[in-house]
């Protein structure tokens with residue numbers, strides 16, 4: 001029989017909607033991001049998230065903690081069997097390993113570290129247009145999907161010109177584009193392009209690494225007060241109502257719980273307009289035209 005805490009977890013996991021992708025798969029709209037958590041530290045963080053009902057983990061080879069994520073999955077039983085099927089696991093290819101053969105070799109290593117026999121989504125981490133190899137990389141990604149080792153293929157940080165270039169070379173649009181997106185950096189042109197081409201938008205740094213919690217001179221805080229929720233919950237709810245996939249990161253159990261608990265209230269049109277108006281010219285992260293994560 002399920003205990004009360006099991007029931008609470010089942011309820012939390014069941015509340016998170018799934019977003020239908022252009023390849024027929026469906027991704028939980030909320031995941032846990034694990035950037036800037038070291039390989040030891042990530043183990044309890046992932047275990048706690050799974051305990052709270054998270055069923056989507058967003059990692060990357062470049063975060064240097066795939067082994068720790070793998071240990072957490074093994075310890076909780078989420079790496080095999082029926083439990084594995086309930087989890088959406090994303091990882092990303094290092095920029096330095098783009099290219100056909102190097103991507104295949106890198107993927108083998110990721111799978112070994114994660115202690116799983118497939119990942120749900122494999123992503124190109126940055127477009128690196130100054131050293132473009134995404135067309136070749138994509139062909140390796142397709143092979144991994146054909147071999148059943150990856151379910152969904154995605155990209156991160158692609159601007160429309162990069163999506164078009166990939167499409168010209170491969171005939172494919174990715175299922176997901178993971179981009180920096182939060183109230184003060186809304187990237188409406190990129191979002192619109194993705195929507196027009198059936199590419200789901202996934203917001204990274206959905207709270208601008210915490211900076212947007214104070215956005216607009218108290219705008220977010222005032223909305224939070226009205227609904228008796230936290231500023232983080234207001235921002236995450238805004239993303240959810242916009243249909244965006246989100247991957248907030250927290251190492252704290254109480255914040256992880258909050259970030260999943262965004263289905264008990266709804267924003268008004270006026271509140272949406274007030275948050276929409278916070279859009280600005282300053283990103284929190286890096287510029288895809290010039291950055292490489294190596």
Ligand SMILES: NC(=O)c1ccc[n+]([C@@H]2O[C@H](COP(=O)([O-])OP(=O)(O)OC[C@H]3O[C@@H](n4cnc5c(N)ncnc54)[C@H](OP(=O)(O)O)[C@@H]3O)[C@@H](O)[C@H]2O)c1
Nearest residue numbers: 033034035156204205206207208209210232248249250251
């Ligand atoms: N594809 C890419 O190029 C790329 C780039 C950047 C990020 N990402 C992904 O996106 C994920 C999330 O982005 P992010 O980590 O940059 O930023 P974020 O999720 O917007 O913000 C995380 C920060 O907010 C704090 N926080 C979390 N929940 C909170 C809450 N309820 N109340 C108050 N503070 C809260 C966290 O602190 P504590 O941890 O101390 O609680 C942390 O400092 C990453 O972990 C990664 O998976 C991808």
